[in-house]
Amino acid sequence: MSLINEQTRGVFTLFKKEVLRFWRVAFQTIASPVITALLYLLIFSHVLEGRVQIYDDVPYTAFLIPGLIMMSLLQNAFANSSSSLVQSKVMGNIVFILLTPLTYLQFFLAFLAAAILRGLVVGLSIYLVALFFVDMPVVHLSWVMTFAFLGSALLGTFGIIAGIWSDRFDQMAAFQNFVIVPLTFLSGVFYSIHSLPPVWQAISKFNPFFYMIDGFRYGFFGKGDISPWVSFAVVSTFLALLVVLSLKMLKSGYKLRG
Amino acid sequence: MTLPAIKIDNVQKHFGALHALKGIDLTVQQGEFFGLLGPNGAGKSTLINILAGLLRPTNGNAAIMGHDVVSDYQAARLVLGVVPQELVFDPFFNVREMLRFQAGYFGRGKENDAWVDEVIESLGLSDKAYTNMRKLSGGMKRRALIAQALAHKPPVIVLDEPTAGVDVELRQLMWSFIRKLNKQGHTIILTTHYLEEAEELCSRVAMMKQGEIVALDTTANLLSKFAAKNLSVQLKSGHLPSSLLPMLKHQEATVFTLALTELNQVEFALSELRKAGAEVEDIQINEADLEDVFLSLVGGA
Numbered sequence: 313m314s315l316i317n318e319q320t321r322g323v324f325t326l327f328k329k330e331v332l333r334f335w336r337v338a339f340q341t342i343a344s345p346v347i348t349a350l351l352y353l354l355i356f357s358h359v360l361e362g363r364v365q366i367y368d369d370v371p372y373t374a375f376l377i378p379g380l381i382m383m384s385l386l387q388n389a390f391a392n393s394s395s396s397l398v399q400s401k402v403m404g405n406i407v408f409i410l411l412t413p414l415t416y417l418q419f420f421l422a423f424l425a426a427a428i429l430r431g432l433v434v435g436l437s438i439y440l441v442a443l444f445f446v447d448m449p450v451v452h453l454s455w456v457m458t459f460a461f462l463g464s465a466l467l468g469t470f471g472i473i474a475g476i477w478s479d480r481f482d483q484m485a486a487f488q489n490f491v492i493v494p495l496t497f498l499s500g501v502f503y504s505i506h507s508l509p510p511v512w513q514a515i516s517k518f519n520p521f522f523y524m525i526d527g528f529r530y531g532f533f534g535k536g537d538i539s540p541w542v543s544f545a546v547v548s549t550f551l552a553l554l555v556v557l558s559l560k561m562l563k564s565g566y567k568l569r570g
Numbered sequence: 571m572t573l574p575a576i577k578i579d580n581v582q583k584h585f586g587a588l589h590a591l592k593g594i595d596l597t598v599q600q601g602e603f604f605g606l607l608g609p610n611g612a613g614k615s616t617l618i619n620i621l622a623g624l625l626r627p628t629n630g631n632a633a634i635m636g637h638d639v640v641s642d643y644q645a646a647r648l649v650l651g652v653v654p655q656e657l658v659f660d661p662f663f664n665v666r667e668m669l670r671f672q673a674g675y676f677g678r679g680k681e682n683d684a685w686v687d688e689v690i691e692s693l694g695l696s697d698k699a700y701t702n703m704r705k706l707s708g709g710m711k712r713r714a715l716i717a718q719a720l721a722h723k724p725p726v727i728v729l730d731e732p733t734a735g736v737d738v739e740l741r742q743l744m745w746s747f748i749r750k751l752n753k754q755g756h757t758i759i760l761t762t763h764y765l766e767e768a769e770e771l772c773s774r775v776a777m778m779k780q781g782e783i784v785a786l787d788t789t790a791n792l793l794s795k796f797a798a799k800n801l802s803v804q805l806k807s808g809h810l811p812s813s814l815l816p817m818l819k820h821q822e823a824t825v826f827t828l829a830l831t832e833l834n835q836v837e838f839a840l841s842e843l844r845k846a847g848a849e850v851e852d853i854q855i856n857e858a859d860l861e862d863v864f865l866s867l868v869g870g871a
Contacts, residue, residue: 318677325674333662404658408718411622411652412675413644570625
């Protein structure tokens with residue numbers, strides 16, 4: 313039996329359209345975040361390599377890479393669903409999707425799957441390019457994949473919420489600039505939270521991005537600030553909460569159907 | 571007895587204190603070419619958006635081919651194609667891609683491609699099939715918008731002011747295609763400001779005013795019921811007697827146009843003019859048009 317039949321074709325079509333939407337402008341949606349991550353890598357590793365040692369046998373450059381991959385993956389998963397929704401709302405062409413028999417769940421799944429794919433493609437690209445600069449071991453591939461998937465799903469879902477809520481581009485940009493960027497920068501992308509004063513260590517533990525990055529990094533080195541299982545539980549709980557919230561918004565037709 | 575294409579029962583829509591629809595009842599049979607007329611703010615688009623599922627009714631029910639637009643929305647939307655009023659488009663794709671996506675959302679696959687190509691050709695979009703939507707002119711965007719509503723070959727087609735700002739050539743092309751679809755059995759619901767258009771195309775019309783239907787009949791009946799004829803008299807000298815003032819529709823210099831409900835009023839008008847000593851230079855009797863009906867129903871405060 314074919315996976316695509318009359319019932320599932322709608323959601324596959326929307327997924328395909330959402331994927332093509334970023335693929336057509338891959339220079340902006342994939343190449344540009346990869347370049348940005350590489351710039352961070354070059355500058356920080358140049359300045360800090362040999363001065364900062366977080367784990368005994370892990371060079372700083374290697375320590376930095378999982379953080380950069382996760383940061384870019386999260387930002388791009390968010391950007392994909394949020395900008396697609398805001399743009400089609402501002403342009404008005406979201407009506408073409410609202411007029412179809414697609415259910416709110418299918419709508420959610422198609423936008424989410426495309427966001428996850430973009431996050432993973434960006435993350436994988438940075439990893440592959442980083443291999444030219446430094447040896448990157450992967451101790452627990454399953455943790456790497458689990459946190460890459462959960463992280464892009466969480467931010468993809470958050471992007472759907474932000475996209476539905478925002479009526480204008482600047483409102484969506486506010487999510488990006490005042491929520492996503494500060495939370496990623498303060499989550500341990502560039503440092504271990506153990507290097508922070510106790511107060512900031514405690515505060516960092518309220519940041520869900522910390523768990524995504526720490527769990528992801530654990531997959532590479534078999535070492536982290538906390539157990540990957542704790543991170544897994546925290547990230548899964550956050551994801552579940554955001555999924556429930558976004559499905560509630562979509563089911564009620566909030567800001568989409570009057 | 572076949573199912574009605576559209577059945578609307580006591581549909582109300584409130585936006586806060588504003589009652590945009592005050593209880594609409596309307597049935598459109600399959601195969602009809604139906605016109606929905608009314609001034610801006612009458613509630614035409616609100617009604618269409620309820621049929622399309624873009625708005626939810628505050629009260630009442632609406633069904634398309636027997637499928638309730640709220641409780642059975644998937645089946646209802648499968649049989650409905652809506653051309654939105656706003657000129658919206660997706661800037662990432664070309665015309666053919668957009669149409670295939672649109673058909674795909676409705677579960678249609680490769681078997682539908684021949685129909686998509688027919689729509690493209692019938693609307694004169696063949697040259698632009700591989701052009702990005704962003705690069706199309708306004709008229710071409712309008713054609714693509716119509717094509718998108720038709721991509722899944724819906725039996726019921728709603729066109730919300732499709733000819734606003736459209737040139738004559740495109741209007742002709744569009745109407746010959748829509749007429750052809752209607753002949754093939756598609757039900758067409760049209761909202762328009764162009765009354766000649768409704769008069770020419772629609773077999774039945776509903777006129778809306780402030781959220782209510784104020785007239786609903788065949789186009790022919792409405793025309794005969796509300797204003798059978800217009801009598802234009804051009805006076806060489808004298809004035810229009812006050813007894814004729816209630817019939818006066820408009821005046822241009824010395825040409826007075828009187829609305830007649832019956833043809834024998836011509837005699838009355840002429841005898842009143844003679845009594846008043848007015849000298850008639852020219853007389854014309856014209857068929858009333860939908861605009862007269864519209865104005866007499868909707869135009870009055």
